[in-house]
Amino acid sequence: MQNIRAASEITFGTNLNEQAIHVIEFLKTVNDIPELNKSSTLKRAVYRYEKYWLPLAAEYPNEFLAPPLDVEWAWHCHMLNPNAYERDCREIVGSTVKHTMLGARRFYKEQRKSQRYWLEKIGKYQEPFTIDYREPFDTVAIDTYHSKITYDILAASKRQMDLYYQVSLPHYKNRKYLNTSHLRYKQFLYAKAKLPNAFLEPSYDIDLFWHAHQLNPVIYKEDVTRIVGYFLNHGASIDHRTEEDRLNADKQSRDTWLSLYNETMPIFGAMYRGSQPAGLLYKTEKTEYCQSFMQRTKLVFDNVTISMPRIRRAVTLSLWSLADKTRAEHVFSLEYQTISRLQNTTMKWKNVGQYVFETSTDCKMLIMLEAPVGLGLKTVMASNVVNLLPWLENSRNLGNDRHIDVPVSLGHNIRLDLTISIKQLGFDQAMLTLEPGKYRPSSIPRHHKQFLGPIGLQQYPRGSDNYCEVASHRLRNHLGNDVFHVRSIHSRPLMMSVIQVFYQNKMSAIAHIIGSDHLPLPSQVDKDEITLNPLQGERAILLKNNGGDWVL
Missing domain, CATH: 3.10.450 (Nuclear Transport Factor 2; Chain: A,)
Incomplete structure (x- = not known):
């Protein structure tokens, strides 16, 4: 308890709870813009950052300027190796350029001021402030530029996206959880001061605060030199270590923490969640997963043609949609008077009716050929039940407005041909x-x-x-x-x-x-x-x- 109390008395030159939230929000913004994680975009961003932004920002040492988003991303990654950042800044502009994390509203406000400074110094024709990541650009100038940056910013950007995945769950921005993490970061620095040779790999809540602190590079150096006694660089990544090394590193960290604070280092909600899963699984396309969805379509009966033997009485051709065994919906009825003397007759109708077909309920259609027998009564001469579902499903790939030809047999020598236009109205539930x-x-x-x-x-x-x-x-x-x-x-x-x-x-x-x-x-x-x-x-x-x- 004495060591925890001593650690809790550590103070910082900035509000790290607020800074940690800004870090998460900024990483989310970058994560949501895939172009910012493409190597070509990052190379251009590093070039713009070194050649244009650092010299500009160095001219305003008393202001916190907000650069274009791609430049801010390169700057963000560079600062997470404090030694390299200080060394590179001194080589490029002669001093360490200060920075702090800003909330979105203030960031875009300061960005407007920064854009004005940029246009005054650089001009929009030499290099635009805001760029379209999809537009082509001069890669030769970038590839031939002699950079003085000694840190691999492109590799660092990938690690930052990995960190974002670990801290992207909502509780990392919760006030109470932040307060706990804030104290644990103080304990982490206190342990570094008390046991400078002990290995200590931070859990993700601590690492978030460590990153937030480093993104205030001038304040960070002043704070850690006062607290730890030397300029503490960010710990070497264990990404390339063997599984045995990882296990040993984890055990050493836990043992060091336990011996100093008499409590376990891991806390609920702050441990490894696995690699960022985005892009690892197969992306099922709409045409693929829609096979599971039932359709809602409008069926328009463009042509109805019947061929049958000659009879000397009127007949009625009717079509019903069968929603289920107990419910039918009338679609159309056609009167037909056979007066031909030929052995077989053919009759054709156009645009006879339409109805909305839902594959979740409407599966079949009933077609009947009836003839009067007197006293207003009719007898069914022929009938058939047709399942339209296979026809509709097989025509999915023909486009949104498509046509199908459905032949129907109505008994001996009676043939019905339906030409149906299908207009896709949408998809129903998946079954x-x-x-x-x-x-x-x-x-x-x-x-x-x-x-x-x-x-x-x-x-x-x-x-x-x-x-x-x-x-x-x-x-x-x-x-x-x-x-x-x-x-x-x-x-x-x-x-x-x-x-x-x-x-x-x-x-x-x-x-x-x-x-x-x-x-x-x-x-x-x-x-x-x-x-x-x-x-x-x-x-x-x-x-x-x-x-x-x-x-x-």
Whole structure:
């Protein structure tokens, strides 16, 4: 408790709770603009940042300027290696350029001022302030530019997107959770001061505050030199270490924290969530997943042609839509007087009727040929029930406005031909039927990621039993066709359940259990956040698709 109390007395030159929230919001903005993570865009951003922005910002040492978004992204990544940032700034402009994280509203306000400074110094024709990431640009000037930046900003940008995924859940911006993380960051710096040679790898809540602090480079150097006693550079990434090194690093960090504070370093909601899943799963296209959806279409009967033997009385041809066994909807009736002397006669009608066909309820149409028998009564000469669903489904690929020709037999020597225009009105609900498979014993292979998919299991625990149970299921659409295959995996040793959805043998969605290492307890937050309380028997499942996390 004495060490925790001493750590809590540490002060900073900026509001790190506020800065941490700004970091998350800025990383979300970058994450939502895919062009900012393309290497070509980043190379141009680094070029613009070094050649134009740093010299401009250095001319206004008492102001916090806001650059174009691509430049801000390059600047952001550069500052996260404080030693390299200070060294490079001194080489490029002679001093460390100051920075702070701004909320969106103030950022765009300061950006307007920065744009005015940019146009005065650089001009819009030499280099525009705001760029269209999709427009071509002079790559030769960039490739031949001699950069003085010694830090790999492109590689750093990928690590920042990985960090964003770890801290993107809502509780990281919760006031109570932020206060706890703020204290833990103070404890982290206190431990660095007390045990300078001890290895200490921060959990993600601490790392978020460490990043927020470094993004105020002048203040950061003053603070950590005062607190730790030396200019603390950001810890080396463990991305390229072996699994053994990762485990040892984690154990050393936990042991150091426990010995100093008599408490565990990991807290609920702040541990590794796995790699960013966006783009890892197959993206099911609309034309593919719409096979599961029933259609809502307008059917227009353009031509109705009947060929039949000659009879000397009037007949009525009628068509009914059969919604179910007990309900029918009248579509049209046609009167036909056979007066031809030929053995066979043909009659043709145009634009006789229309109705809206919904595959969720309307499956078939009843066609009847009736003749009067006197006293206003009719007898059915011939009839047939036609299932239109296969015709409609098979014509999906013909476009939104399409035509089908449907031949119908109405008995001996009576033939009906229907030409129908189909106008797509939309899709109805999806109707999928599960054909369950049986669970069978299996084992999780050493390269578990290929088997389990992107579930956030950093490494398979040493000494753990790799036994699991696996079942394969089928999901069939309203036509009875297999659309998706589903594999469910249950591992008791890992306390893990995974459901994988495949489209044509390509994993397109996944759901898996997540634990309290990803989500906080209700006691850790001060308002209605997504939390998990295992003591109350709660479980949480995360669903992912090609876009990344979809729903929790």
